[in-house]
Amino acid sequence: MATLVLISLRRGHNIRTLGTLSYSSQPKRECKKDLHKVVNVAIIGAPNAGKSTLINKITERKICAASNKVHTTTKLVRAICYEQDTQIVFLDTPGIVTEKEQKKYNLPDSMLAACEKSLRCADVVGVVHDVSNKWTKDNLHSDVIKMLEMIKHIPSFLILNKVDMLKTKKQLLAIIRNLTNGMIAGNPIPNANKNKKMEERGYSHFSDVFLVSALNGDGVNDIKKYLIGNSKPRSLHYSATDWSDQTPETLIEEAVRAKFLDFLAQEIPYNLKTQLEYFDDIKHEDKIICSVSVECPTERLARLISGAGGGRLQQIKSHVRNDLIDMFKKTVVIDIRLKVKSKPPSEETLRF
Structure with a gap:
């Protein structure tokens, strides 16, 4: 039977590497050395969660527009980096936007369809969640959950951003349980209350959870390694020197x-x-x-x-x-x- 034993929760680590694992969500792949590998990554989440900042840190370029206000990103933008014969193509999407917000902030109609378009192109989906927001830290946005439910066949992982703003490890563990409904890669999180049925506030099918501070860069290299490990042998979508699809x-x-x-x-x-x-x-x-x-x-x-x-x-x-x-x-x-x-x-x- 699959087991997951957490030893510690140091910031900047993939939660599934923090203990003894007897399962793997991804099979090992062997490919010829002369083949390139590509992974398309859709990054979604609520507005101002830190999606663009995270992508900029991983690619080491300020490609995606980022600010301290909501709805900075208004269209689908591809940011690209090439490392270890692997091309990582990030699909930076606008945050979840309602029709009311669209009118209030004078936002383009294309924002409403950009997230759905990025999901169709993705090999793996990353959900960025701001744990410093006291009002929303324990719940995934309902529209994010709806999107994830539509693409259960695509592997997805959770990125807890701004973990440096949390005061205790206990608080972080509670957030992880809430956002994953107590399940990671099909296995229950240790020490979760199994006697009471948990109120489902998140998504139960995340394969991994990462703890990061996108602004400081803590933990972003672990995400890059994870994405390289999820790449597939195929022709490059862009030149190895390209870093954006935008002019x-x-x-x-x-x-x-x-x-x-x-x-x-x-x-x-x-x-x-x-x-x-x-x-x-x-x-x-x-x-x-x-x-x-x-x-x-x-x-x-x-x-x-x-x-x-x-x-x-x-x-x-x-x-x-x-x-x-x-x-x-x-x-x-x-x-x-x-x-x-x-x-x-x-x-x-x-x-x-």
């Missing part, structure tokens, strides 16, 4: 949009329209030069965003530049301009 122009626009979300309050940044106006990748200088316009509904809002003496806009520009350098791994020169939608072309641009 540089789109990545720049999304990076600017994410930083405005970070710096501006409430719903203000959701009403801005970001557009790349100039882009030049100077190969021989290893430099990118670009200019981005941000359209504001009113002149008053443009001045509010700019800040006294244009200070806030300069601060945003500095942070965006740093993110783009981390993304492209080369020098980046960027100009960001605020445009007022209601003004005629001769007066519409405000430079600060």
